[in-house]
Amino acid sequence: MITRAGGARRARRPGLAAALAAACLLPVGGCAPGAPAQEPLRLMVPVPAGGGYDYTARTVAVTLRDTGLAGEVEVFNLPGSSGTVALTRLLHETGNDRMLLQMGLGLVGSVLSQGVPHGIDEATPVARLIAEPEAVVVPADSPYASFGDLVRAWKANEGDGSGGLVAGIGSRVGGPDHLALMLIAEAVGLAPAEVGFDRYDGGGQMLAPLLGHRVDFALTGVGEYRHAIAAGQLRVLAVTGPRPVSGVDAPTLRRAGYPLEVVNWRGLLAPPGLTERQRAEVTRLLDRLRATPQWQRALRENGWTDAYLTGDRFSAFLAAENRRVGRVIDRLGLTGEADGAG
Template identity: 45%
Template sequence: MRPLTRHGTSRGAARAVAVVAALSATLLLATGCGVTRGPQSSDLTMLIPNSPGGGYDQTGRAAIAVMENDDITGGSFEVTNVIGAGGSVAMTRLMNAEGDDRTMMTAGLGVVGSLYSFGAPYKLDDATPLAQLIEDQEGVLVPPDSPFETIEDLVEAWQADPGSIVVGGGSSPGGPDHLFPMQLASAVDIDARNVRYVPYDGGGPLTSALLGSKIDVGFSGVGEFTGQLASGELRLLAVSGEERLKGEGISQAPTLTESGIDLVFTNWRGVLAPPGISDERRAELIGMLEEMHETPEWRQALEDNGWIDEFKTGDEFTAFLQEQDERVATTLEELDLL
């Protein structure tokens, strides 16, 4: 595990590491060590770095459902949601499970950002990268009674007085729900350093903040809010990808480029294993995910959730993680957050 000098050695960073370690220890005591597995067991554990119903949870459970239904692993999964510090607590737990070749964890851009925000001494590729599973579009969300009827309404008000608009997202600084509004602000000639961003730990708390008028606009993965959008509990002003998405309460939302904003932004999610597992076992776990990826059930999950099929494994995925780390670091430096 290499030192991450970009996170610095300030007392603030040291305190953040201590907080993550303490939270991780508490969770370990509260939840135990997972499944009791004998030496010949094929059962696996999947760690999810946010609350039930969030993007990591949806992706992980969809993959698990396919692998269990098609008997790809020869066993079953225990799913453990490890909540706290935007994914850093889960990442700490994964790193502490060195050599455990029956544990996996979903991860993505949000965890990259949380590791910076909380001063963790490792990066995603310090674990064992297995596969990227998907890309996911972000959405611009408002409550039903919002004065912003269109993305143009929001941009006009934001440009007129950036400090008057409070935005929120389900990730720590450096995560997708933070990076997206910062890049959107820059795309419409607003100084991103003037954006008032409030982080929440996943889609549930973000929805509560929107409906409780604690924030004006939310930025997060569209797939996390299909129910609220279909029921009219939330409204979708725009999506961040190259094409519109399907679904009730979703399909009418334009892309940013349709609205004259020169920005395309996507999030991603993948799977890691702990550090220190054998090359042979890494290949076996990758093979399971490759088999899962080729099934009709997985293709249906992609369609149902509006996910983009962006699958890569092994060394290609490792290189991608390193690029994503640099993507986050560069943005945080530009915002004077590093």
């Protein structure tokens, strides 16, 4: 779907392939002999399979399995309305400490851009897990060998009647890929309202169009395409974090000459109405998860930064993010533009 931010939109709906991975049951160890059976811990993903939220949730589940920290973990996808279908489901699970919602910056953006009646602040904040920079990527055979090459071509094509270069994003409007694209366009001197982009339901659906040159470049989380980057299928032109990413041969935007940092993050919410004891037990489980060598290895392998934050500090962070992202959305005129899930 090629979109002009703030303007008319020509719809190109993504296929239904992601629906094939709509649910996944991951057995995690077993209960000790004689221990009472416990309901599975359910991790709800608000987007189709294949994206950053999905991969993060499944990494949590696999780590819980491999370390024996939980009895059974079920990961299931509930996409719809830019992630707010899953948020609504969570808010109707009052007091259920066996369900968590995988969320992050993207869900904050979609709630604010859509103006939905139920907010993240109605849920129980559990933990911020990781932070991840965005990456500007092109196919290995792209004519753009550097971020500077891309910017020159992007600006040269602006307003020439052809629509300019087309970016790919794997998040909803108001999500991390989209916000990064708009902020980068602004930083290089382009009008965000004139930026063309195709939106896909996660990085999994975006890879083929990117490799097939149906988009000129893409914004994505570093970890989502780590295998394609390592295999030489994709080239990273820049990363949006404060420092270079280990194993990725690309400068930061600041090093490339643009004083901009955009960092995505992901965390977990629980339903409302948890007791202090329930909340403490869920937090204790994640404390133990974070301390495992397996989780630390997952951070390194995926280019994720340990951004662990719990309790009142995570609540304060969420409130600050709502204010910060709200200001960006208002300034870029993105309110009411949310579309799909990603």
